[in-house]
Amino acid sequence: MDVQRYISSGIIENHVIGLVSEAENREMEAAIQQHPEVKAAVDAVQLDMEKYVMMYAKRPPVDLKKQILNKLKQDTVANEPDIPVAQPVAGEEEIPVIDYAPKKTVSPLRIWQYGAAAAFILLVASAVMNIAYYTKYNDSRNQYASLQSSQSAFTVEKDSLTAQLHHAQEELTMMKDPAFKWIKMLGTPRHTGNVATICWDPESKATFILAQKLPEPPPDMQYQLWAIVNGKCIDAGVFATGDLSASMQKVKDVVNAQAFAVTLEKKGGSPTPTLDQMFVAGKVAG
Numbered sequence: 001m002d003v004q005r006y007i008s009s010g011i012i013e014n015h016v017i018g019l020v021s022e023a024e025n026r027e028m029e030a031a032i033q034q035h036p037e038v039k040a041a042v043d044a045v046q047l048d049m050e051k052y053v054m055m056y057a058k059r060p061p062v063d064l065k066k067q068i069l070n071k072l073k074q075d076t077v078a079n080e081p082d083i084p085v086a087q088p089v090a091g092e093e094e095i096p097v098i099d100y101a102p103k104k105t106v107s108p109l110r111i112w113q114y115g116a117a118a119a120f121i122l123l124v125a126s127a128v129m130n131i132a133y134y135t136k137y138n139d140s141r142n143q144y145a146s147l148q149s150s151q152s153a154f155t156v157e158k159d160s161l162t163a164q165l166h167h168a169q170e171e172l173t174m175m176k177d178p179a180f181k182w183i184k185m186l187g188t189p190r191h192t193g194n195v196a197t198i199c200w201d202p203e204s205k206a207t208f209i210l211a212q213k214l215p216e217p218p219p220d221m222q223y224q225l226w227a228i229v230n231g232k233c234i235d236a237g238v239f240a241t242g243d244l245s246a247s248m249q250k251v252k253d254v255v256n257a258q259a260f261a262v263t264l265e266k267k268g269g270s271p272t273p274t275l276d277q278m279f280v281a282g283k284v285a286g
Helices: 003-007 011-017 022-034 036-056 064-079 108-176 242-246
Strands: 181-187 195-200 207-213 221-229 232-239 259-266 278-283
Touching: 003 036, 011 022, 011 036, 011 108, 022 036, 036 108, 181 259, 195 259, 195 278, 207 221, 207 232, 207 242, 232 259
Parallel strands: none
Antiparallel strands: 181 195, 181 278, 195 207, 221 232, 221 259, 259 278
């Protein structure tokens, strides 16, 4: 049994209120015996209900008992039949008369009325308690949903920060690795002021680009990196600008290169470079 899911299903509250079926009640009793967490949850719900009832309970008037007894006495006297009492005969010796009339008890109808009134009061109190507890339960459920939403947002933010940290650690590792060559590409005469940097490992062939300063391309265009060997341009992949321009982006592995260049091509890249759209270029030292 998934105890936490069972506890959060709402069956505990229904069990305490008395809204479960006989089968569910047996299941709950077994769960209480087998799982201390379920018993603790039941005790907590019962305690909450007791606190709520005590919070809204009203103390009866001090003379309520006296009022009820007086009312019963009045009803008893009103319901007693008149019983004739023997009167002494004039001129004769007065003979004491003993009243054998049985004492009257409370009318069964009156007892039923008071019982029905008490039952009605208990019913109203139970209904008020159920409504209040249901409202409290809904509030708790809404708070739980809000906490879950906040936790999900926190998890997404945490994952994003973790990825950024991992990427920064990779960049730091590359900067410390002497195997990597750093090639700074400056703007061509038609596009002066632009700058991009290549990080290339001739041994592992791994290649990265840092687009420090390139204008944002049109929506249907994209920058493409080229490795130049003996005057021939070899596709090294496309890369993004905008927010990603501040971090190193992995492109295609480059086996050999004497220089690197970046051109602006249609989105997705081109098999051959558009030379009049070359923005930056730089030679590999050594």
